[in-house]
Amino acid sequence: MTMFMTSAARAPLVTLSLALTLGALVALPGTAAAHATLESSTAAANSTYKAVIRIGHGCDGAATDRLTVELPDGVIAAKPMPKAGWTLATEIGAYDKTYDYYGTPMAEGVRRIVWSEGSLSDAFYDEFVFRARITDLPDGTELPIRVTQSCGDAQVAWTEIAAPGQDPHDLPHPAPVLKITEARGGGHQSHAASAPAPSTVTVGPITASKAFARATPGAARTGAAYVQLRNTGDSPLALTQIRGEVAERIELHEMKMEGGTHKMRQIDHLMIPGGGTISLKPGGHHVMMTGLRRPLVEGESFPLTLHFDTGLEMTVTVPIGPVGAMSAHSHN
Ligand SMILES: [Cu+2]
Structure with a gap:
């Protein structure tokens, strides 16, 4: 799986031109403003993050039958939660670099999660969950988590990324953004790979x-x-x-x-x-x-x-x- 290998897609924040390209993929321009969102939009560096993606409506009234989530660089060892009534699949690909995962070099892993063959009525709300390791990212890094919602042949791609200085609220279909905060010092959440192992x-x-x-x-x-x-x-x-x-x-x-x-x-x-x-x-x-x-x-x-x-x-x-x-x- 090499679809994440373009250099622009590797950057935590891509340029406006790519954002426009992604915007052009949106199949339903008239979709209402309810967004795909993250329950918790901050995560500490060097911690395990539980992503809860909230889907509040279908595609222009049609039921959602497929949800695709693309994991940005710096988010590794992802593990999605199965959902009753949905088929769960992951796609493995190379990471942007080799990470030290608790002392083990990790150069590839889940880059895409697909829940499919389910049915979420436009009238209902649901959550899609995965857990992943947030690596040693700088404080303030913003990671877009691109989510594509499919309803039969229709699609809503929550994949637009704000350009520097642009308000993401101005985007019709913004990708949910995870903001990285400083690693918590000393707590059990912090497992910097370089930390000495206390006996x-x-x-x-x-x-x-x-x-x-x-x-x-x-x-x-x-x-x-x-x-x-x-x-x-x-x-x-x-x-x-x-x-x-x-x-x-x-x-x-x-x-x-x-x-x-x-x-x-x-x-x-x-x-x-x-x-x-x-x-x-x-x-x-x-x-x-x-x-x-x-x-x-x-x-x-x-x-x-x-x-x-x-x-x-x-x-x-x-x-x-x-x-x-x-x-x-x-x-x-
Ligand atoms: Cu045993």
């Missing part, structure tokens, strides 16, 4: 330490991660969810002896008593990662965000150690 993280009463994962052999798409959690508070805390970009599914598992063999199963939380320490370790509780996006390579690391029942969350950098013996680990 111990404390948030509130919880201290996480000794995190590690094992490198995955060959084409294995399943991995496990471990961490020690100490609760210095008086009240018990429950680890309820673990999130990360490293894999499609991340679950909390326990290992039990059953009829002489180790069996593992998913658990929905893990209690850490007040003043207590719980170790996730091989042969015991572990973080199960299935659908790994890329092999876990020894010497690299990736972040996991731990969510607790009190709303507390913390991001732990998980260094990847050598491929270890996993014989106790039966995946069923």
Whole structure:
């Protein structure tokens, strides 16, 4: 897929002449002024951004059956959310450069998302969602996210981009614009790729330490991660969810002896008593990662965000150690 390779299209803001060219693609000049918009139009550099694209009407009264979203440069590792009743497809293409994605070079990825074969009546409203990594973009960068709405043969292209000094409100079909703000310092949202990996993280009463994962052999798409959690508070805390970009599914598992063999199963939380320490370790509780996006390579690391029942969350950098013996680990 090379349709994004023209040099003008690579710039965060394209020139007026390109904006006019894109404007000429609009098939329905008389469309009402309700726009395709972003629920949240700002995002921090070096953060994960959840884009919610709001579609408030069809194409001149016709129902929308297809929505195409083009991802600008600097927005990587995108992952769209499927919608019931719609077919979801992505197109992979080269990025404008190779990005450092948590220590892994990433030169290509999703550049276009298409939800199709659905039906959104002109009378109704709906939202289309994707998540992506906002890279180390300068404060104030404006990223147009071009959205094309199709209704059978008709189309409305929300792809126009304001020229420098031009008010986007003057455009009949402005592309939704995402404005980049400064990376938040110190918070869990900030994962500058160059930041040193802390071995111990404390948030509130919880201290996480000794995190590690094992490198995955060959084409294995399943991995496990471990961490020690100490609760210095008086009240018990429950680890309820673990999130990360490293894999499609991340679950909390326990290992039990059953009829002489180790069996593992998913658990929905893990209690850490007040003043207590719980170790996730091989042969015991572990973080199960299935659908790994890329092999876990020894010497690299990736972040996991731990969510607790009190709303507390913390991001732990998980260094990847050598491929270890996993014989106790039966995946069923
Ligand atoms: Cu497991």
